[in-house]
Amino acid sequence: QVQLVESGGGLVQAGGSLRLSCAASGRTFTNYAMGWFRQAPGKEREFVARISRSGGVTYYTDSVKGRFTISRDNARNTVYLQMNSLKPEDTAVYYCAADRGQVITTTAARYDYWGQGTQVTVSS
Numbered sequence: 001q002v003q004l005v006e007s008g009g010g011l012v013q014a015g016g017s018l019r020l021s022c023a024a025s026g027r028t029f030t031n032y033a034m035g036w037f038r039q040a041p042g043k044e045r046e047f048v049a050r051i052s053r054s055g056g057v058t059y060y061t062d063s064v065k066g067r068f069t070i071s072r073d074n075a076r077n078t079v080y081l082q083m084n085s086l087k088p089e090d091t092a093v094y095y096c097a098a099d100r101g102q103v104i105t106t107t108a109a110r111y112d113y114w115g116q117g118t119q120v121t122v123s124s
Contacts, residue, residue: 002026002098002113009094009118012086016122020081022096022115030054033099034072034079037108038092038120045095047106049081059104064090086122093117 008020022034033052039045049070050059058070069082079096097111105111 002029002032004096004098004113004115006094006096006115006118009120011121011123014086014088014122014124016086017082017084018086018120020083020094020096020118020120022079022081024077024079024098029077030074031100032112033102033104034070035097035099035111036070036079036081037095037097037111038090039095039117040092043092045108047108048094050099050104050106051079053102057104059106061106083120086120088122088124091120091122093119 003025004022006022030053035050036048037045038048047061051070051072055072067085072079095117096115098113099111
């Protein structure tokens, strides 16, 4: 089992920044690629970003490229999502997830463990 706890969400004006954190405990953190997803009201959960076990490979959905950066600190068992130039359409609950597999996937069902989510609200 891997336990994931997100933090760092909040209310920010459009154009602002937030940094989300996800602290992992349980199994060996470096055995998992990590991802961030988000879910807006009335919408399906969507992929945001993914980082490989070592942190050397990252992957983003097109709508956040150039604005969001995923990173991880394996010594601290933590993954981060730095979000800049935020837009109202970024408003959602953001979830981190852990994947035992090594193939890049944007499919939520392929991830093995999930956090409880943190709310991000961007006002216009």
